[in-house]
Structure formats: C-alpha cells, structure tokens
Amino acid sequence: MIWLNVVIQGVLVGGFYALFACGLSLMFGVMRVINLAHGDMAVVAAYVAVFLTPHAHIPEVWAFLVVAPLFGLVGYVVQRTLIQKSIDRDPFTTLLVTFGLSVIIENLLLEIYSSNGQIVNVGELITKSWHPQTIIYISYVSLAVLAAAVVVLALLQLFLSKSGTGRLIRAVADDHEAAQLSGTNYQHIFGIAAAIAFATVALAGISYGMMTEFAPTSGGVNLLFAFETVVIGGIGSLWGTLVGGIALGVAQQFGAHINPEYQVLAGNILFLVVLAVRPQGLFGKKTALS
C-alpha cells in the first residue's frame, strides 16, 4: 500500500510536469525554438497572480482566468518581435536571446519582490485532501492540477487536429516556406503557437504557486524537469508529454521514498535511460530527431 501511495503521488506531480512542459514542446515542435526563459515565464505568472490581480479584486484562486489570456497576448508579441528576430538570424541566437531573457526576468523579480518565498493563496483548500485509505492522501489542489493538465492537453490535441488554425500550425511546423506558398503568413501562425505556449505556462506557474512555495529562481529547476518530461515523452506528442510527466513524477517519488536525497536523482536516471535506449522518447517518432 505504501508503494501505491508512491505511485499516486508520482502521478499527481506528473500532471503538473506535463502542464509545465507542453508549452516548451509546442514552441520547439512548431518553430524549433528552445525557450530557456520558459520556467521564468511560469514564475512571472505566479507573481502576477499573487501581487497584481488582487489589485483588480480578483481572488488569487481565480487569477488564472485573467493571467492565462494575458500571457497569451504577451506570447504573441514576444514571438513576433524578439523571438522572430532571433529565428531570422540562426538557431543559436534564439538560445542566447531566451537565456538573456531568463537572466533579466530572474533579476527583475529579485529586485522587485526580493528572494522571499511566496505562495498563491487558495485559502483552506490547500489543507484539504481526499483520504480513501489510512496512508493515502490525495491533495485536492494536486488533483485539480492533474485534471487541468489533462483538460489542457485534450483541448490542445483537439484544436491542433480539428481546427483550421491547428492545421496551419502543423503545416507551418512541417515546412514554413511551403506554407507561405499556400498563402500563409507563417510569422502570424508562429505567434499563435507562442500565445498558446505562454498561456499554458501561465497556468503551470500559477498551479506551481498553489502547490508549493516559489521564489524568483524557481524557474530553472522546473525548466530542467520540463525538458526531461518532453524528452521522456517524445517531442511532438502531446499525450507523450503527459505520460513523460507522469513517468518522471513516479520515478522521483520512488527515489524520494528510498531516500529523500534520491528524488531528483531517480528522475535524472530515468531521463538518461530513456535517452540511451529510446532517444526519440516513448511516444516520439524517429523522424522528429532528424
């Protein structure tokens, strides 16, 4: 029964990892941009939820309703300006630019809000959990985050496969020059993809703030987990991202159960094993690597 609890806790945290990683996967899949500021964008979203939305008399629990669309807008603008400009030069420039963005964001947050830990206040909900069995506790907040991850991934999958805009996103990801020859303004489509990515990372950031304490430098370690999630699940597969997140979460919980010091180590070992045995990821196609 102890092991069942380990798996359950792993699945719960895995949902968060998937929510966090899907934007990273989308940005890479569509425009081949590795956004090193992805984790920091999540942290900014959490700060906005804690410090800015209360001014608009919006409770922190509901902040995501405002912050996610706002981040979508920011994503579109950042893509059409900063990131597009760096794509036009070469792939290495995008790494430098997003890394620079990450440094700037972290330092601005430190300057404005200090390094004190913050949480997104969800009231009494944080202490509540479902307790089906003596040693199994399922936190309502974690369950809600897992549910949010599944809903977001399902909607995204539906949008990409069924809608006209989703079709254009896939076309542009395949060959953006050929898409131009079909009358598509690919930079606009890149912007839409970035808007979706930023909106999901805002949800992930606020979720993180609900589950645990965050600080200006929380983005880095979460970005590492997001990378591991995408690699384990396979690039370009949304459901792979969910499975990757869950696999990473369960591995970490197993490690932590053996010895709390082994939590991150166990996740890294799983990541390395997948990379060695199945470099395209559990659900990835081999062609995605070429």
Place this chain on the structure above:
Amino acid sequence: MSDTWLEVQDLTVHHGQLRAVDGVSFQVARGEVLTMVGANGAGKSTLLRTIAGLHHQTSGTISFKGVNVTKLAPQRRVRMGISLVPEGRRLFPSLTLEENLQVGAHRATKGSFTIERVYELFEWMPQRRRQRAWQFSGGEQQAIAIGRALVANPQVLMLDELSLGLAPIVVERIYALIPEIVAQGVGILLVEQDVTLGVGVANRVHCLLEGKTSLVGTPGELSALQIERAYFGAEMSSPSHHHEDHP
C-alpha cells in the same frame, strides 16, 4: 499582348556573391505557357523563387496585372494569384492529402479550382485522402503539390522541375494536365531541365545561361540546334564558360 499578367523587368538576383539571375526580362500572358530552359545552376529555380517572393531581388521589378509586387511578402502574392509548385514538391509530410489541399485552399481567391475539382482531375485521390502525404509515391506527391497550388486559384502558375526524379510514364500523365489548366485561362511559367518535354508544351521558350537570357522565341521558330547552343552555351568559346557536367 493586352492580357499580360506577369511582367518581369530587368531582374537581377544574387545568391551571396553569385549573380544567379542577371538582367532577365519576360512576360507571361493569360492562357499561355512560357517554358524556361537551362542547365543546372542557370538560375531558373532562383528566378521562380524570387517571383514567388522567397528571395529578394537585387534590382528590377516584378509586376502582376500592372501592379508592382516586388516588395510584397510571398503569402500576399499567392492571394493576388501567383502560385509556385516548388522544386522537390515540398508537401506537408505529416498532414493528410486532404489537409494539404485544405491548407492550399485556405486563402484561395474565387475561381474554378476547388478541392472537389482536383479530386475529379485525379481520380485516385478521394479514396486516399486521409493518408499522410509522406506515404505517397513521388509522382503522386507531385500531383498533390499541383493540386495544392491549383486550389488557391492562381492566375499565374509556376511549375519548377515537374519531371525531376519521376518515371517517364508518370511525367507524361502530369504533363497531360497542362492543357486543362491553361484552358481555364491560367498562365503557366514552366521550368524544365528536360528540353524536349518543356518545349513540347510551350507557346514561347526562354533560355537561361548562367543567369542571363541566351535565347527567346516560339518553339516553331527555334531549331533544336539553336536551343541546344543556348542551353549549353556552346557558342561561347572562352574557357571560363566551359561546362563539363551537363547531361
């Protein structure tokens, strides 16, 4: 030629240091096939890509129905009526056949070519429309690429190296489509390395040699020898223009 749709004037395009297209001028009229012939590296593909807006010209102008389009983005030119079937087909491999056509049609101008019309032209397409583009053979992919360009209802259709890498029987079938497309009033700018094939469907022929116009005329007035010379540059005797790698 009152029905001139595409007019290229004194166009020069550089590929880095190389002058890939050098002072080329020509026109394409409604319902006309203009074939560009020339050896590998003569600048044919660069010329088409520049007209489509994928390359920037160094100098010269490109106009469409009297409107200067030289500074327009590729997608704007498509919406005006200039389409390119690029070399190598360039389908969206992870999209289905039908999705490829839908992307081609999503900004279409009004006209006679719809996805249904393309399905009539290629009878094998409807029952395979849910297959991914990468699963089709080269000839089938070329047909899909033509269909994807047609559903945008272009008035000038540029076709780049249709026969490349395809079996002769397949090439024959694809070339048989050209009269049908022209019958709709579409002007065609065709680039072809296979001279006999390209000249066979042409109203006019334009030869390129190292980026420069080497010969212009109708198939009737040009002899095979003239075209061969314009293609290989045989009349140029200086060693720097020697070509040894021609088919």
